Amino acid sequence: MKDADVIVSVRQLNKTYKNGFSALKGVDLDIKRGELLALLGPNGAGKTTMIGIITGLVNASSGSVTVDGYDIGRDFRQIRPKIGLVPQELLTDSFETVWATVSFSRGLFGKPANPELIEKILRDLSLWDKRNNKILSLSGGMKRRVLIAKALAHEPVLLFLDEPTAGVDVELRHDMWRMVRKLQENGVTIVLTTHYIEEAEDMADRIAVINQGEIMLIEEKEKLMHQLGKKELHIQLDKALMFIPPELASYQLGLVNEGKTLIYTYDTQQEHGQQLGIASFMKRLDQLKIEFSDLKSKESSLEEIFVNLVREAK
Ligand SMILES: Nc1ncnc2c1ncn2[C@@H]1O[C@H](COP(=O)(O)OP(=O)(O)OP(=O)(O)O)[C@@H](O)[C@H]1O
Numbered sequence: 001m002k003d004a005d006v007i008v009s010v011r012q013l014n015k016t017y018k019n020g021f022s023a024l025k026g027v028d029l030d031i032k033r034g035e036l037l038a039l040l041g042p043n044g045a046g047k048t049t050m051i052g053i054i055t056g057l058v059n060a061s062s063g064s065v066t067v068d069g070y071d072i073g074r075d076f077r078q079i080r081p082k083i084g085l086v087p088q089e090l091l092t093d094s095f096e097t098v099w100a101t102v103s104f105s106r107g108l109f110g111k112p113a114n115p116e117l118i119e120k121i122l123r124d125l126s127l128w129d130k131r132n133n134k135i136l137s138l139s140g141g142m143k144r145r146v147l148i149a150k151a152l153a154h155e156p157v158l159l160f161l162d163e164p165t166a167g168v169d170v171e172l173r174h175d176m177w178r179m180v181r182k183l184q185e186n187g188v189t190i191v192l193t194t195h196y197i198e199e200a201e202d203m204a205d206r207i208a209v210i211n212q213g214e215i216m217l218i219e220e221k222e223k224l225m226h227q228l229g230k231k232e233l234h235i236q237l238d239k240a241l242m243f244i245p246p247e248l249a250s251y252q253l254g255l256v257n258e259g260k261t262l263i264y265t266y267d268t269q270q271e272h273g274q275q276l277g278i279a280s281f282m283k284r285l286d287q288l289k290i291e292f293s294d295l296k297s298k299e300s301s302l303e304e305i306f307v308n309l310v311r312e313a314k
Contacts, residue, residue: 011065014027015046034188035190035206038203042310047210055160080109084158102149106154125179126145140167161193162193200221200302207219231298232266262290
């Protein structure tokens with residue numbers, strides 16, 4: 001990857017908290033300019049810690065992070081205005097109004113006032129009607145909308161969304177994804193952590209899986225689903241089988257639906273290599289006179305891929 005294509009470069013990043021807990025262990029990561037990178041990982045994997053370090057909220061124990069070529073330790077003042085962060089925690093109750101809070105947030109980064117922009121952000125997030133309400137009078141979902149508005153008010157080029165849709169309703173989730181897509185069209189780089197894997201599947205260009213402070217994998221989403229994905233063939237048998245015939249022992253098979261459905265699981269990668277590929281399997285069925293009425297193929301979801309990865313590491 002050329003330097004210009006990389007907006008964030010993380011090298012050998014370690015974080016050991018004061019209590020001795022090692023939350024990040026030698027993380028290397030490049031975030032590409034303009035991409036939407038989804039960071040997946042179980043609770044406690046280190047996602048928030050990593051975002052905290054890149055956004056200057058947490059000090060690294062060792063390693064380096066550069067944003068747009070600036071070092072986060074040395075040049076944080078240049079970096080900070082480029083970054084927007086929607087944190088996990090909700091706002092503490094505040095007596096300020098929505099409008100004041102969001103406008104003030106822009107001013108903090110030294111950007112000139114831009115009421116038209118603030119209005120647009122508030123409208124996009126369905127907060128316009130609430131602009132004169134005090135934050136403490138808002139519902140949890142509304143407070144989350146304010147957090148997003150605050151993160152966008154200074155027009156960051158790099159936006160971190162730390163579980164932005166945890167516990168929010170469907171409407172906000174849709175509003176958010178619409179906004180995120182628009183931001184991405186305008187060249188904003190987005191890093192998203194989420195526990196909703198289907199969200200990553202829908203939105204991400206690349207997916208990184210982090211577990212116990214280490215990056216387990218980082219890959220283009222499409223490639224990942226293809227490479228790691230297993231496919232299943234569901235075969236509706238004419239006659240139920242009591243057990244899997246020993247002649248088929250070399251295939252990965254399961255019987256469900258009272259023996260009426262045979263499930264053949266195979267690696268998409270091996271599909272072409274092919275000793276145990278579909279063609280040979282179908283031939284075996286034919287030889288064994290196992291007849292079927294229907295055949296369905298199912299690609300495994302990212303969720304299955306993720307669960308398998310994290311399970312394997314245990
Ligand atoms: N201030 C702290 N002191 C000690 N340990 C901490 C501190 N902050 C976080 N940790 C620990 O570091 C690990 C990583 O936490 P982190 O919040 O980065 O995980 P996460 O991947 O964001 O998890 P989640 O999905 O639950 O938000 C956890 O085991 C957590 O308990």
